[in-house]
């Protein structure tokens with residue numbers, strides 16, 4: 001039985017259909033990635049699953065409990081790290097977790113052990129008595145993951161857990177997240193803008209304008225883009241092109257002095273190419289499709305195009321300000 005089951009779920013806000021008839025299932029003990037650009041409907045879906053928002057139509061269940069009819073059972077089964085941080089900055093790390101443990105009726109005799117375990121798990125035990133306002137963004141996120149685990153949920157929702165973190169903090173947080181299913185038997189439901197993070201997911205669904213436009217394993221999705229590209233530099237491109245075409249019965253093209261061909265099994269082809277061309281080969285490189293390519297193919301846009309353009313807008317505003325300032 002899937003631990004999360006969503007059937008024909010929709011949510012409207014006035015005229016806007018934020019979530020439009022989506023269906024999917026998540027298997028227990030896996031990491032499920034929900035990908036999509038700004039405003040795609042990710043947080044709205046999470047809010048419905050977490051019983052914070054009612055759907056307009058359709059249904060959803062977690063651990064066999066219906067999100068609409070059995071909200072308190074669902075709440076016991078889930079933990080959540082919200083998109084915006086919700087820690088109390090004027091409490092210490094330890095106090096934040098203790099507050100959460102009280103809210104969830106964790107037995108007093110178990111409380112200290114669980115909090116200590118959680119703090120060790122995310123590498124914050126040494127900082128347990130520091131006020132959260134002294135924490136970096138990455139430390140706050142790790143503390144929120146620890147907090148989400150205190151009541152031993154079966155499903156942990158992570159809404160953009162790494163948004164705004166520097167690459168090092170992102171990597172550190174990921175070390176903990178990927179361990180969760182194995183070490184704590186938790187199913188992870190996460191959203192992210194970072195396609196390379198989505199690579200660790202067992203399954204992915206891509207949502208755009210409230211509609212799921214693709215789903216599958218990262219490998220399955222990448223195969224839909226059309227395979228690996230092999231680039232080859234040789235001492236005699238004309239001759240090499242004919243030889244490779246005869247070898248694999250594919251079309252080989254040339255760009256900037258480099259031959260290239262598309263194939264589904266790039267790594268297996270490379271030794272054959274080198275064997276066939278012998279000393280003519282100068283270099284060979286393999287480019288695998290990324291989830292970014294998948295998103296681009298499905299939607300015609302980059303997942304972060306909007307962010308990039310808003311960044312450009314800011315830069316443009318700064319330039320305009322400077323121009324005006326310089327003139328005066």
Ligand SMILES: Nc1ncnc2c1ncn2[C@@H]1O[C@H](COP(=O)(O)OP(=O)(O)OP(=O)(O)O)[C@@H](O)[C@H]1O
Nearest residue numbers: 013016018036037038039040041042043044045083
């Ligand atoms: N309470 C609300 N009232 C009206 N519109 C809403 C409300 N909540 C969300 N929306 C709209 O629904 C759409 C989906 O929003 P949602 O927050 O689910 O997107 P998201 O995929 O989480 O985006 P992001 O990546 O920016 O977090 C957006 O157009 C948003 O403006």
Ligand SMILES: [Mg+2]
Nearest residue numbers: 042043083159
């Ligand atoms: Mg969101």
